[in-house]
Amino acid sequence: MKKLLIIEDDVAFATTLARRMTKHGFHCQQVHQADQALHACLQQKPDCILLDMKLAKDNGLLLIKPIRASLPKVKIVLLTGFASVATAVQAMRLGADDYLAKPVNTQMLLTALGSAPVAQKVPSLxxxxxxxxxxxxxxxxxxxxxxxxxxxxxxxxxxxxxxxxxxxxxxxxxxx
CATH class of the missing domain: 1.10.10.60 (Homeodomain-like)
Structure with missing residues (x-):
């Protein structure tokens, strides 16, 4: 069972994500504040992280480098309600593995986390x-x-x- 850490300030959305991902074989933990995120990463050592770009007044992009430094093999997927090419490029340069715009469906999450069936990984034109x-x-x-x-x-x-x-x-x- 893969461990998934959800770093999201919207408690209801984080709970929904956790419920959806648990149904697909993930053991989910949640953190709702940026200042607790790095500590939770070090303590729980997750296989995958869903990271919100806007965490209340904090920027989730600033967490990517320290997370990557402490857990180099973790899969980091950045989620945002205001996606743009500029922030996607910035997230990838900082070390995120994927970047998804909210709302996001379960299949997209599974694909980004590397848990989707192979046939589903090919995006349509x-x-x-x-x-x-x-x-x-x-x-x-x-x-x-x-x-x-x-x-x-x-x-x-x-x-x-x-x-x-x-x-x-x-x-x-x-x-x-």
Whole structure:
């Protein structure tokens, strides 16, 4: 039985994840605060970790390197409600094994954790096509990330008004 540590500040969502993953043979533990996450990793020595990117006021990305340093073979999957190419690249560079946007279905979780049947691991071409709004949002977030979150400089580089950029950043695009 694989040990799974769920680091998620939303207690209800973490409980739902734990229930779903337990049905697929995982022994699940939960941590709801960033300051307890590293201690739980060292104590429990999980095989896999589901890590939320936003943990209350903390950033889950900052936990990837210390977790990877203490548990080099652990499978780390970053979960986020506000996925972007920029944060996905950043997560992978820091050492995450996978990056999934919420809401996430059980099959996607199993695939990311390496527990899905082999036939299910091949993604369909249709699932990779993004809408124009999504592509624009991804590009904006990539430029914003390269400017270290500076909205004014990002707006100048993209040739748009700062308020327009702020409105676009507040809208979460649909996944397709």
């Amino acid at each position: 249709d699932s990779e096509i993004m809408s124009a709004e999504r592509v624009e949002w991804e590009h904006i977030n990539q430029v914003l990330n390269s400017n270290a979150g500076n909205v004014s400089e990002t707006a100048r580089q993209l040739g748009m008004h700062r308020r327009t950029l702020q409105r676009k950043l507040q809208k979460k695009p649909v996944s397709k």
